[in-house]
Structure formats: C-alpha cells, structure tokens
Amino acid sequence: MVRLFHWLFPHPLLTLLLTVVWIILQNGFSAGMAVFGLIIAIIIPRITAAFWPERPGGFRVGKMISYALMVLWDIMVANVQVAWIVLSVPNAKLKPAWIIIPLDLRQPEAITLLAGTITLTPGTVSADLSQSGHYLLVHVLHTEDADAERDAIKSRYEARLKEIFI
C-alpha cells in the first residue's frame, strides 16, 4: 500500500501545488474542473518522476510561512534603499563588490531557496556556486563593508533556512 502510494505520488507536494495552480487558473470553482486538475496533477509528477528520483526531505510549514513574510518585508525595505542608491549615488562613488558566503546548508532545495532570496532582495545578486557547492558567490551593488554584508546574510537568512529544512 505504501509502495503504491509512493508510485502514484512521487512528489505529493507537487501534486498539491499543481492542483491549486489549476484551480486558480480557471478563475472560478466547480467540482468537475477540480477533479480534472487533480488528475493532471497526478499524471504530471508521475511522468516527470524519472528526472527527479530523490524525494525531497520535509520542512517546517509554520517557519516557512514566517520566513516568506520576512522576505517580503525585506524586499520592500531594500527596494527603497536601492532606489535611493540608484537616484542619488553617482557612478564614480558606487562601490560594487563580490562576496563569498561559506554555506552550512547542504540540501539542494535549501541552497536554491537561499540563492533565490538573495537575488530577490535588491542590492544583492547570487552569481555562482563553487564546484563542491559549499560556497556561494554574491555580487553586491553598493557596500562599505563586505564582511558585514556576508554576516548579515548568514545570520538573517541562512540560519532560518537551516531550521526550516530538517
């Protein structure tokens, strides 16, 4: 029974996500299209399971939601700061810098989420990983103190992600 469940739902969260996306796309609710969305959401993960053999580990939903809210708030605050930099700092005085972030995270999903967060919060763009995946290369638009920037990212985002992904 468990094996049948695993065969039918290789990624249960993906199935759930696809159903919700299908229902939102229809812009109206009826039982028929919800069932059709569920059928599609079962077929697609089944077909693509070969490309994604490992089942991702679990994560804590409550902490994930508070993390998402915190990132949304950070995006808004940082946007205002960067808009100010764009409008007020002349090119000659701009101090862009590369910073290297040593990663404590090991799960690929967690590192992807961290890199995405870094790019979405304005002023920083994640550029590359090292060969082993233990270092992250980040470009900063304007900074006086690159080390402080690195510590801020590590303590604010990475520490929280370590608690989210078990």
Next chain:
Amino acid sequence: MTYEIIALYAVSFCLIVGAIFTLVGAIGLLKFNDSMTRLHAPTKVGTVGVGALLLASIIYNGVFGEGAIQELLIMGFLFVTAPISANFIAKVNMHRRACDAPPALPTGEEWATFDLPATDNALLEDTIPSN
C-alpha cells in the same frame, strides 16, 4: 459607497508605487556603466514594481469586477523565474569577463561555471576575446 472610494485610492496608490519603481529600474539600467551593477536594476522592477501593479489589478477586480486572483500566479511565477534569469546573466558576464574577476576560493577550488571539460575551455578562449 465609501469603501469603493477607499478601494479607488488604494488602486491609485499601488499604480503610482509600481510606476515609480519601474521608472527607477529603467533609470538604473541606463545609468550604471558596468554589466554586473546593471543587473541589479531589473531585479527591482521584477519584484516591487510588478508586484504593486498586480496588487492594483487584484483590488480593482475584487471591488469593481468579478474578482480575479490569477495575478497571484503571475507574481509567483515571476518570483520563481527572476532569480534564475539573473543568475544566468551573471554567469554569462563572468564568462565574457565583462565584470571584475570574482575572487578566488579559499580552498583552491574553482567556481562551478568555469568547471568545464578541457576542450570546452579551449573553445571559449578561441571565440571570446578577453578584453
């Protein structure tokens, strides 16, 4: 009646905020003179600019129309795909040496984007002038 007026003000506010951030993103794209710093401008437009415009659309449709939440999907897909495109543009910049060279790693390994088979690296040296 009054809550329609409040909604109208909220829609206008969101439209103005979105338009301002889109404008700032465009100004940044024009002003910066290095391809890596230029990359920072579109990530702003992609988040707060588009986010505020879509929020205006959600409020307008919710109060005056039939209600639509498909905008949430647009926002979700933008938030997922914007970092990936920015990441690829950054990698292209590193390969074309259009920016300052990234610092070397403390452990002596190489950044993953330069980790190519030897023949691929030879091809790169031939086709891309190192300026």
